[in-house]
Amino acid sequence: MHTYKGYLIDLDGTMYKGEEKIDAASRFVHSLVNNNLHYLFVTNNSSRTPKQVAEKLNQMDIPAKPEHVFTTSMATANYIEEKLGADVKVFMIGEEGLEEALQSKEFTFVDEDADVVVMGIDRNITYEKLAKACLSVRGGATFISTNGDVALPTERGLMPGNGSLTSVVEVSTGVKATYIGKPEAIIVNQALEVIGTSLEETVMVGDNYQTDILAGIRAKMDTIIVHTGVTLKEHLVKEKVQPTWSIDSLDDWKF
Amino acid sequence: MHTYKGYLIDLDGTMYKGEEKIDAASRFVHSLVNNNLHYLFVTNNSSRTPKQVAEKLNQMDIPAKPEHVFTTSMATANYIEEKLGADVKVFMIGEEGLEEALQSKEFTFVDEDADVVVMGIDRNITYEKLAKACLSVRGGATFISTNGDVALPTERGLMPGNGSLTSVVEVSTGVKATYIGKPEAIIVNQALEVIGTSLEETVMVGDNYQTDILAGIRAKMDTIIVHTGVTLKEHLVKEKVQPTWSIDSLDDWKF
Structure with missing residues (x-):
């Protein structure tokens, strides 16, 4: 029996696989609800809004309200406000989720001479x-990227992720972006504030060692890897720092 | 007085600056013609056809026929044919110059399951x-990029070059492209075959140490740097291997 009070939970590979349901995920989150535990979905997907994410989860019988969703777009908007203030000119590349998150602040959107350039996945x-x-980056703008994921799993195969798009600007200008999403500590620290449980009471749950688990390890949190997505059990062998817990299915987790 | 019989000449920064004429360039090429010397324009610009390049040069009173122009697109098409044969399926990202060069071979153009993926600058x-x-690269295709230039000088400033676009696929797949253009030896060796003069009789002329001059040095050719473009005299100090000749203007070159 585990005594964590808060669960930071990854989405793709953990709660579902693309458009495919993971049945154990639904049972897992229902157990969280039944046990009155706190949970927050923490995602590197910058393209969707919390409302859109919650709707997708609900369709898969996973209890979720928009306030259970914390996206890297929201973390990015918070980060800009904290570090640079609300009175900044922002040039954005991204989709609806990032746009909405940035619009929720009082930033001014510009096309040139930006103070901040923000990049999230943009399939247009x-x-x-x-x-x-x-x-703008050559002109001295702060350069921020929602996440460094290099590939997105889809039914067609692995498509270019935001980290690979961000590299165009990095390679061309010679300026490295500040990344916000997992495995960076930035998003985890913000997520802890949102969920409201302490570092010691909280566990990070995900399928990807390089993003989810590394994010937890860097933040000095306990971690649960579930082998339903990217990282297979045999991949773990080569990692120096192991997840706190390793399970094949969320059904294996005992509350 | 110099006794080179063949001149491999860069374009942007050497023959003109964007849309701006360099008067000494016209006098220089007229002198080459008057002295019955061989010359070939060797460019990393993959977007234009030889005919388009020759027309631009003619408008600036620089004598040039399409056969005086050797582009990295032509070098790329030759390279694919030499290394992989004509019977290959090619997926191409690029503009007219690359398209024409590849079409001049008997390659089959495909959208998926390509044997070769070729990237050149594509502003669409x-x-x-x-x-x-x-x-296709994840599927095992040979990955080729016309050139690694990370930035393109324009009147708006430095725009993303093909090297930065290529990085999307490199970063996403983890596969490094083979680059064809300067400073790689591939394009220089082909250019020597086209111009028909020997390595010892030929000199490389350009404004950019990192591309033109390095290409010459790597091919063990003599080089002339002209300080009308990218590399200033003071930049040269830090380079271990110096160009054979360094001049402020092509007018300073004595035939």
Whole structure:
């Protein structure tokens, strides 16, 4: 029996696989609810809004309200406000989730001479958008990327992730972006504030060692890896720091 | 007085600056013609066809026929044919110059399951094109990039170059592209075959140490740097291997 009071939970590979349901995930989150435990979905997906994420989870019989969702877009918007204030000019490349998160702040959106360039996954990327990002970064803008994921699993195969799009601006300008999403501590520290449980009371749950588990390890949290997604059991052998717990299915977790 | 019989000459920064004429360049190439010397323009610009390049040069009173132009797109098409044969399926990202060069061979153009993925600068880049490149490279396709230039000088500032676009696929797949353009030896060796003069009789002329001059040095050719473009005299100090000749203007070159 485990005594964690708060669960930070990854989505893709942990709660579902693309559009495919993971039945144990539904049972797992229902158990969290039944045991009056706190939980927050923490995702590197910058394209969706919390409402859209909650709806997808509900369709898979996973109890979730928008306030149970913390995206890297929200973490990015918070980070900019904290570090640079609300009175900044932002040039953004990204989709709806990032746009909504940035709009929730009082930033001014600009096309040139930005104080901050923010990049999130944008499947409508154009050369002109990349050019504008490069020009502002060369002009001295702070350069922020929602997450460094290099590949997105889809039914077609692994598609370019935001980390690979971000590299265009990094390679062209020679300026490295500050990354916000897992495995960075930035998103985890913010998520802990949102969930409201302490570091010691909270556990990070995910399928990907390089993002979810490393994020937990770096934040000095306990971690649960579930082998339903990216990281297979045999991959773990080569990692120096092991997850606190390793399970094949969320059904194996005893509350 | 110099006794080189063949001149491999860079374009942007050497023959002109964007749309701006360099008067000494016209006098220089007229002198080459008057002295019955061989010359070949060797460019990392994959977007234009030889005919388009020659027309631009003619408008600036620089004598040039399409056969005086050797682009990295032509070098790329030759390289694929030499290394992999004509019977290959190619997926291409690029503009007219690359398209024409590849079409001049008997390659089959495909959208998926390519044997070769070729990337050149494409100012109509889309996520879908990048996705297709990634999928074929992950499927084992040979990955080739016309050139590694990370930035393109324009009147708006430095725009993303092909090297930065190529990095999307490199970062996403973990596969490094083979680069064809300067400073790689591949394009220089092909250019020597086209110009027809020997290595010892030929000199490389350009404004950019990192591409033009390094290409010459690597090919063990003599080099002339002209300080009308990217590399200033003071930049040269830090380079271990110096160009054979360094001049402020092509007018300073004595035939």
